[in-house]
Amino acid sequence: MVNKTLATVTEAVAPVFDGATILLGGFGDPGLPGQILEALRLQGAKNLTVVHNGSGGGTHSLGGLIHDGKVKKLIASFPSNPGNQSFQERYLKGEVELELVPQGTLAERIRAAGSGLGGFFTPTGAGTDLAAGKESRVIDGREMIFERALHADFAFVRAYRGDRLGNLNYRMAMRNFNVPMCTAAKHVVAEVDELVPVGSIDPENVHTPGIFVDHVVQVARHPEYLKITTEGR
Amino acid sequence: MVNKTLATVTEAVAPVFDGATILLGGFGDPGLPGQILEALRLQGAKNLTVVHNGSGGGTHSLGGLIHDGKVKKLIASFPSNPGNQSFQERYLKGEVELELVPQGTLAERIRAAGSGLGGFFTPTGAGTDLAAGKESRVIDGREMIFERALHADFAFVRAYRGDRLGNLNYRMAMRNFNVPMCTAAKHVVAEVDELVPVGSIDPENVHTPGIFVDHVVQVARHPEYLKITTEGR
Amino acid sequence: MSLTRDGIAYRVACDLPEGSYVNLGIGIPTLVSGYIPAGKDVFFHSENGILGMGALAQPGHEDPDLINAGKQYVTLNPGASFFDHPTSFSMIRGGHINFAVLGALEVAANGDMANWRTPGEKVPGVGGAMDLAFGAKNVLVTMTHVTNKGKPKILNKCSLPLTAPHCVKRIYTDMAVVDVTPEGLVLREFAPGLDPQTVQSKTEAPLRVAADCKEMNVPPKFHAAQPTT
Amino acid sequence: MSLTRDGIAYRVACDLPEGSYVNLGIGIPTLVSGYIPAGKDVFFHSENGILGMGALAQPGHEDPDLINAGKQYVTLNPGASFFDHPTSFSMIRGGHINFAVLGALEVAANGDMANWRTPGEKVPGVGGAMDLAFGAKNVLVTMTHVTNKGKPKILNKCSLPLTAPHCVKRIYTDMAVVDVTPEGLVLREFAPGLDPQTVQSKTEAPLRVAADCKEMNVPPKFHAAQPTT
Numbered sequence: 052m053v054n055k056t057l058a059t060v061t062e063a064v065a066p067v068f069d070g071a072t073i074l075l076g077g078f079g080d081p082g083l084p085g086q087i088l089e090a091l092r093l094q095g096a097k098n099l100t101v102v103h104n105g106s107g108g109g110t111h112s113l114g115g116l117i118h119d120g121k122v123k124k125l126i127a128s129f130p131s132n133p134g135n136q137s138f139q140e141r142y143l144k145g146e147v148e149l150e151l152v153p154q155g156t157l158a159e160r161i162r163a164a165g166s167g168l169g170g171f172f173t174p175t176g177a178g179t180d181l182a183a184g185k186e187s188r189v190i191d192g193r194e195m196i197f198e199r200a201l202h203a204d205f206a207f208v209r210a211y212r213g214d215r216l217g218n219l220n221y222r223m224a225m226r227n228f229n230v231p232m233c234t235a236a237k238h239v240v241a242e243v244d245e246l247v248p249v250g251s252i253d254p255e256n257v258h259t260p261g262i263f264v265d266h267v268v269q270v271a272r273h274p275e276y277l278k279i280t281t282e283g284r
Numbered sequence: 285m286v287n288k289t290l291a292t293v294t295e296a297v298a299p300v301f302d303g304a305t306i307l308l309g310g311f312g313d314p315g316l317p318g319q320i321l322e323a324l325r326l327q328g329a330k331n332l333t334v335v336h337n338g339s340g341g342g343t344h345s346l347g348g349l350i351h352d353g354k355v356k357k358l359i360a361s362f363p364s365n366p367g368n369q370s371f372q373e374r375y376l377k378g379e380v381e382l383e384l385v386p387q388g389t390l391a392e393r394i395r396a397a398g399s400g401l402g403g404f405f406t407p408t409g410a411g412t413d414l415a416a417g418k419e420s421r422v423i424d425g426r427e428m429i430f431e432r433a434l435h436a437d438f439a440f441v442r443a444y445r446g447d448r449l450g451n452l453n454y455r456m457a458m459r460n461f462n463v464p465m466c467t468a469a470k471h472v473v474a475e476v477d478e479l480v481p482v483g484s485i486d487p488e489n490v491h492t493p494g495i496f497v498d499h500v501v502q503v504a505r506h507p508e509y510l511k512i513t514t515e516g517r
Numbered sequence: 518m519s520l521t522r523d524g525i526a527y528r529v530a531c532d533l534p535e536g537s538y539v540n541l542g543i544g545i546p547t548l549v550s551g552y553i554p555a556g557k558d559v560f561f562h563s564e565n566g567i568l569g570m571g572a573l574a575q576p577g578h579e580d581p582d583l584i585n586a587g588k589q590y591v592t593l594n595p596g597a598s599f600f601d602h603p604t605s606f607s608m609i610r611g612g613h614i615n616f617a618v619l620g621a622l623e624v625a626a627n628g629d630m631a632n633w634r635t636p637g638e639k640v641p642g643v644g645g646a647m648d649l650a651f652g653a654k655n656v657l658v659t660m661t662h663v664t665n666k667g668k669p670k671i672l673n674k675c676s677l678p679l680t681a682p683h684c685v686k687r688i689y690t691d692m693a694v695v696d697v698t699p700e701g702l703v704l705r706e707f708a709p710g711l712d713p714q715t716v717q718s719k720t721e722a723p724l725r726v727a728a729d730c731k732e733m734n735v736p737p738k739f740h741a742a743q744p745t746t
Numbered sequence: 747m748s749l750t751r752d753g754i755a756y757r758v759a760c761d762l763p764e765g766s767y768v769n770l771g772i773g774i775p776t777l778v779s780g781y782i783p784a785g786k787d788v789f790f791h792s793e794n795g796i797l798g799m800g801a802l803a804q805p806g807h808e809d810p811d812l813i814n815a816g817k818q819y820v821t822l823n824p825g826a827s828f829f830d831h832p833t834s835f836s837m838i839r840g841g842h843i844n845f846a847v848l849g850a851l852e853v854a855a856n857g858d859m860a861n862w863r864t865p866g867e868k869v870p871g872v873g874g875a876m877d878l879a880f881g882a883k884n885v886l887v888t889m890t891h892v893t894n895k896g897k898p899k900i901l902n903k904c905s906l907p908l909t910a911p912h913c914v915k916r917i918y919t920d921m922a923v924v925d926v927t928p929e930g931l932v933l934r935e936f937a938p939g940l941d942p943q944t945v946q947s948k949t950e951a952p953l954r955v956a957a958d959c960k961e962m963n964v965p966p967k968f969h970a971a972q973p974t975t
Contacts, residue, residue, distance in 0.1 A: 052764075052785070052787060053764060053765045053787040078565040078566075078586075078602070079565070079584050079588040080581060080584070081565075081581065081582045081583075081584060128642070128643055128644050128645070129642040129643065129644035130640060130641075130642055131638070131640040131641060131642025132642070135640075138640075139639075139640050142639075142640055143639055143640070149640075149641075151641050151642070151643055152643075153643050153644075153645070153647040153648050154564060154602070154606065154643070154644050154645040154647075154648060155564075155602075155605075155606030155609060155610055155645060155647075155648035155652070156648070158601075158602035158603050158605075158606055159399070159401070159603060159606065162603045162836070163404065164840075165836055165840045166392070166832075166835070166836035166839055166840045167406070167407060167836070167838075167839030167840040167841060167881055168392070168404045168405060168406055168428075168839070169404075169405035169406070169407070169421075169423030169424065169426070169428040170404065170405050170423060171396065171401045171402075171403065171404040171405070172401060172402035172403055172404070173400070173401055173402070173610065174400060174402075174610070174651045174652070175610060175647050175648045175651045175652065176647055176651070177651070178679065178681075178682045179647065179678065179679045179680065179681065179682075180634075180678045180679075181643065181647070188402075190402030190403060190432070190433075191402065191433070191435075193402070195401075195402040199423070200423075200424075202424075211582075214825060216787075216789075216825045218825060218827060220488075221488075221599075222488070222582045223487075223488075223567075223580065223582040223583045223599055224563075224565050224566050224567060224582055224583055224584055224599065225582055226566050226599060226600065226601040226602075227565050227566050227601060227602050228601075228602050229601070230601035230602070230603070231601065231602065231603055234836055234840055234842070235840075249824045249825040250824035250825060254456075254798070254822060254826045254827050254828050255453075255454075255455070255456075255489060255828055256488060256489055257827035257828075257829075258601070260797045260827040260829065260833075260837075261789070261797070261825065261827075262767045262789065262791070262797055262837055262842050262843075263837075263842060285535075285556070285558060286535060286536045286558040311794040311795075311815075311831070312794070312813050312817040313810060313813070314794075314810065314811045314812075314813060337873075360871075361871070361872055361873050361874070362871040362872065362873035363869060363870075363871055364867070364869040364870060364871025365871070368869075371869075372868075372869050375868075375869055376868055376869070382869075382870075384870050384871070384872055385872075386872050386873075386874070386876040386877050387793060387831070387835065387872070387873050387874040387876075387877060388793075388831075388834075388835030388838060388839055388874060388876075388877035388881070389877070391830075391831035391832050391834075391835055392832060392835065395607070395832045397611075398607055398611045399603075399606070399607035399610055399611045400607070400609075400610030400611040400612060400652055401610070406839065407839070407880045407881070408839060408876050408877045408880045408881065409876055409880070410880075411908065411910075411911045412876070412907065412908045412909065412910065412911075413863075413907045413908070414872065414876065444811075447596060449558070449560075449596045451596060451598060454828075455811045456796075456809065456811040456812045456828055457792075457794050457795050457796055457811055457812055457813055457828065458811055459795050459828060459829065459830040459831075460794050460795050460830060460831050461830075461831050462830070463830035463831070463832070464830065464831065464832055467607055467611055467613070468611075482595045482596040483595035483596060487569070487593060487597045487598050487599050488599055490598035490599075490600075491830070493568045493598040493600065493604075493608075494560070494568070494596065494598075495538045495560065495562070495568055495608055495613050495614075496608075496613060
C-alpha cells in the first residue's frame with residue numbers, strides 16, 4: 052500500500068542539502084508552507100536558491116531563512132514589498148543575489164519545467180531592461196523573448212486537503228504557484244490542513260494529482276499565517 | 285446583465301465563414317459538441333481548417349463535415365482510426381490536407397495560443413520524420429524542436445454544466461482538449477447538458493472560467509454520442 | 518480645481534463597459550471597483566487566481582485564504598472562479614483581460630509606460646505589472662498629473678526603465694483624460710474648473726485638443742481644491 | 747513454446763513496482779492492468795485526462811463520459827483524478843509517468859523504436875505514442891517476437907519511421923525478455939521450453955546472454971504451443 056504521508060515537517064525537510072534549489076509555494080499567506088519553512092530554518096541547509104513570488108516576511112517565513120543567511124539567491128517577481136526587511140537588508144549589502152522575473156513568466160517557466168518543455172517565447176518584457184541578454188524574435192508580428200524552463204530539487208507547498216496517495220485539493224486562492232511548483236521539482240512535499248481518506252477528494256476536484264507529490268504531512272497552520280494582517284509577505 | 289446564452293446551435297455557428305479555422309473539442313465522444321457539428325454541417329461554410337485529435341466518425345460528426353467536402357485541412361494527432369472512412373477516402377484522393385501533430389504537442393500549441401505565447405521547445409519528435417523542417421536546439425542536454433502557437437477563429441466544445449456568464453464545468457473525461465481550446469479562439473461556444481443559475485457551479489470547480497467563453501447553449505446530447513460503442517471517432 | 522483619488526477612480530469606472538474583464542493594479546486603481554453601479558456586470562480579476570472578485574472584506578469577516586494580488590482580504594461575487602497562476606497569466610498574456618487599470622510613474626506620448634522602478638528605489642520589484650502591460654487588451658493608466666514636486670508625468674519620452682513600450686491606451690489623472698493615439702496625445706476631458714491650456718502647462722508632451730473636448734462630468738464630492746498627490 | 751498475448755502482459759505486470767504510474771498503449775499493453783495483484787497500488791494513466799483508471803466497464807455499466815485513450819469504457823479506482831490534455835501531457839513529457847508500456851513494430855539494438863507508421867499504411871496517425879516514447883521515464887515494449895511472416899522485429903536498425911530514438915528500456919515478447927543497454931541488447935529471460943540460441947535465431951540484432959539468464963516464471967495457462975501473432 053502506497054503511503055506518502057509523513058509524521059512531521061522535520062522529516063519533510065530532512066533531505067534538503069546545501070546548495071539546493073527550492074520552489075517555495077504560496078502567494079501571500081494562502082498556500083505558503085509556513086511549518087515546513089520553520090523546519091527548514093532549523094534544518095540548517097545553506098547556500099539555497101529559493102524561487103518564490105516575493106521575498107518573505109520580516110524575520111519569519113522566507114524572511115527568516117534569509118535573515119539567517121541561508122539563502123544565496125532569490126528568484127522572484129516582487130521582492131520589494133516594504134515588509135520584506137530581511138531580504139532588502141541583505142540584498143543591499145550584496146549578501147543575496149536576485150533574479151527578477153515577471154510574475155507570469157515565473158509561473159510559466161516553472162510549468163515548462165514540470166511539463167518537460169525546454170522554454171518558450173513570451174512577449175512580456177520584450178524591449179525592456181528585463182530582456183537584456185535574452186534571445187528575441189518576432190512571432191506573428193510581435194517581438195518575443197525566450198525564457199527557459201526553471202527546474203528545482205525541492206518544492207514545498209501548502210494545500211487544504213491531501214490523501215496518502217498525494218492527491219491535493221486547495222481552497223480559494225491557495226492554488227497560485229503551488230500547482231505548477233508540484234510538477235517541477237525532484238522532491239515535492241505538501242503540508243495540509245487535513246489528511247483525508249483516499250477517495251474523499253472528488254476526482255473532479257483534485258487540483259494536484261498524486262503523481263506530482265512525494266510526501267504529504269498534516270500540520271496545523273503556522274500561527275503567523277492565521278493572523279489577519281495587511282503586512283506584505 | 286451579461287447573458288451569454290444562445291437559444292439554438294444554429295445561432296452558435298452562424299458567424300462561421302468560409303476559410304475559418306475551427307478548434308473542435310472532444311476526445312472520442314466525451315466533450316465533442318455533436319449538435320454544433322451537425323448545425324455547422326447545415327450552415328454551409330467551406331474551406332474550413334479543423335483542429336481535432338482525430339478525424340471524426342464515418343459520416344457523422346467531423347466525418348460528416350469531411351464527407352460533405354467542407355474541410356480543406358485537418359490538423360490532428362490520430363486521424364487513422366479504422367472508423368474514420370470519410371477522412372481517409374478524401375485524404376487518399378488528395379481532397380483534404382493533413383498536418384499531423386503529436387497529441388501532447390497539439391494540446392500545448394493550442395494552450396500556447398490561448399496564453400499569449402509564441403511557441404515552445406519540446407523534445408517530442410526530435411530526430412523523427414515529424415521534426416522535418418523544424419528548428420531544433422539542445423536544451424539542458426536534450427535535443428528539442430520548436431513548435432508554434434496554434435490560433436483559431438472559432439472553438440466549439442461540449443461541457444456538462446454552464447451558466448450565463450460562460451463558466452463551464454466538465455464531467456469526467458470531458459475536459460480533454462476543451463479547456464485549452466476555449467482559450468485559443470476569437471469566438472468560443474460551448475454546448476452544455478445543463479444551463480444552471482450563476483453561482484451553482486462551485487468557484488473551486490469551474491474548469492473553464494467565463495472569461496474564455498462567448499456563448500453557451502443548452503442542448504441535449506446528439507443521439508449519436510449517447511450510443512455505447514467501441515467504434516473509433 | 519482637480520479630482521480626488523476617488524474621483525479619478527470614479528471617472529475610470531464610468532468607462533468600463535458591462536461584461537468587461539478588468540484587472541486593477543494597486544493604489545488608485547483598487548478604488549475603481551467601488552464605483553461600478555449595482556447590477557452592472559464587470560468582472561474583476563486578481564492575478565493570484567481569482568475571477569469575479571467582490572468588494573474588500575469587512576473587518577471581522579476576512580477569510581485568510583481569500584486575498585487579492587495586493588494581499589488585501591476580499592470577497593467573491595456570484596459566478597466567481599479560482600485557478601492557478603499559469604491559468605491566471607494565460608488570461609492576462611493571452612489578451613483575455615479587456616482592461617488593466619495600472620498606476621504609473623511616467624507615460625510617454627507614444628504610449629510607453631514606466632511603473633516598476635524609480636531611480637531612488639534600491640530593491641526592484643516587477644510583480645504582475647509587466648505581464649499586464651504587455652498582455653491586457655487595453656491598458657488604462659491612473660495617476661496624478663504631476664509628481665509631488667510638481668513635475669509633469671506625461672512626457673515626450675520616459676526617463677525611467679519601461680514596463681512596456683507602446684502599451685497605454687488612455688490616461689486618467691486628477692486633471693485630465695488623455696488618449697494615446699498613433700498621432701500623439703489627445704486631450705479628451707479636463708477637470709472641472711480647468712481648461713486645456715492649464716492642462717497643457719502641466720504636461721511635457723504636446724496635447725492635441727479633441728474637437729469634442731469637454732469638462733469632466735464628475736460629482737462635486739470628487740472635486741478637490743488642490744492637485745492630488 | 748512461447749507465451750500468449752496475456753502471458754506477455756502478465757510478465758510485464760510482474761515488473762511494475764508498487765507505487766508506479768503507468769500508461770498502457772493499445773493492444774497487448776491494455777491487458778497488463780488485469781494482472782496487477784489486488785492490493786498492489788499501481789496507478790494507470792490515460793492520456794485523455796485520467797489518473798487512477800480501473801478495469802474496463804462491465805457491459806451495461808458503461809458511462810459515456812468515462813473512456814480511456816483507446817475509446818474503451820473504463821472504471822475508476824479510489825483516489826483517481828481528472829484533468830485536461832495539457833496537464834495530462836505535462837505528466838507524460840515531464841517524466842512523471844514511470845512506465846509507458848507500448849506496442850511496437852520494430853525495436854533496434856540501440857533502443858530506437860518504430861510504432862506509428864507501417865510502409866503499407868496510407869493514413870498516418872501518431873496519437874500520444876510519440877510523447878510517451880520521448881517523455882516516460884521508462885519505455886517498455888510488448889510485441890510478438892517476429893512478424894506474422896516470421897521476420898524478426900528486434901533489428902540492428904529500424905527500417906520504419908522512428909517514434910523516438912534511444913527510448914526503449916526493456917522488450918517483452920512471446921519468446922523473451924530483452925534489456926536495451928549501452929552495450930547492446932541483453933537477453934534476460936526466455937519463454938518456457940525455449941533456449942537462448944533459439945531466441946537469437948529469431949532476432950536480427952545480436953543478443954548478449956545475461957549471466958543470470960533464465961527461463962521465464964509464467965504460469966502454464968499463459969504458455970502457447972505456437973508463436974503468438
